[in-house]
Amino acid sequence: MQTPSTFKTASLSLCFSVGAVLFSSHAGGGFATGNQENVYFVSLGWLGPVTAIITMLLFTLTIKEAMNMYNSRHLRSYKQLFQNLYSPFKGIEVLFEAFFYIMVIMAVSATVSGAASALAAQTGINYYAGIGIVGTIIFFLTIFGAGLVRRATTYMGIAILAMVIAIFSVGVYMGGSVEGTMFFTQAMAQDFAVNGFSKLPTAILHAFTYSGFQCVVIPTMIVVGMPLVTRKNCATSMWFSFAMNAIALTLAVCMLLGWTGIYGKSPLPTLTSLKSMGMTWLTVAYSIFLMLCLISTGVTTVFGFTARFSEIHMLKKVSKSAVIRSAIVTFFIIALSMTVSIVGLTNIIKYGYGYCGYLAIAIIIVPFLTVGRYKNIRYAKDKAYRARIDAMNADPDSFEESPVMSTAKENA
Incomplete structure (x- = not known):
């Protein structure tokens, strides 16, 4: 296993690969269906695309500081990461533990349920069989360590980004071509004339909330980002990720802005809009895109949980094999999430994201962008402090x- 000390610097391809992992984790079911864009950005009108860019900047800057703190100090777990962040205050790290456990169960439940539903709709496979298939795919992509997660999610991330650009660019171009739609520039101009800056406070809250609940991937990112031993490496990686995330999210928001008259209150804004365009290839591409988004988020979310618990003393007594320990932990969290998805806690999952986002503003986003950044800069410059x-x-x-x-x- 490679450790931070085995690297003097990271190549651009490795920086890109780690950035792609973060993009793949963000591009999940909520993003692919258009639900998240509609709730957090399209509802803001002309401020939506601007807020989307600011949100992704907040998100990637937060992850950059987390990875830098973890790698520079050669830490061994996300618990140590948050102890360093909150030091000299003790015990506050349990708040992240609570946030993380809740978000993992919600995110993986939504992923498994959503992917199984998509698989059933497209192939006719039984919903419960679909849950088993998706759970198995996530299981095997997770248990073999950070290297496989990094490679798998990089490839999925590239495919997702290509599909995002193709699908949403067509959607933006087709705006105004169907009755009830308009070009996103018209929608933005109309909203600005009516609302002006009245939605600015909401836009700020949405930016912090959205970036907050996405921070469930911190445990995964600090593990797959271990080769990024310098602050410059972490920054380069996150600028790659910012570009991918900002392009994808802004394109999605711009398209949906022009199609609000078509999808209305539909829980599947993107699919409803694409079907109205009358292009079969778009809906086929979207089905593939949706599956990739769901599985990539499932893998990155589960892996963070697995990396945390596969190294506990109790499991090391059970087996000396890291793969077997990972398999035990991964099986547990996927089985639990599959159970939740079968029971059908859809509303809890939907509302839980928002409340977890509020908590994350206080315990993750603001601390890392203020205290965390200060500590990282001081650690790099001050020998006594180091x-x-x-x-x-x-x-x-x-x-x-x-x-x-x-x-x-x-x-x-």
């Missing part, structure tokens, strides 16, 4: 009595 933090990470239970830390305090 010695104190390294001592804390070496012995977190007694770091206050550490001689190294005491010396560092005196020198600081």
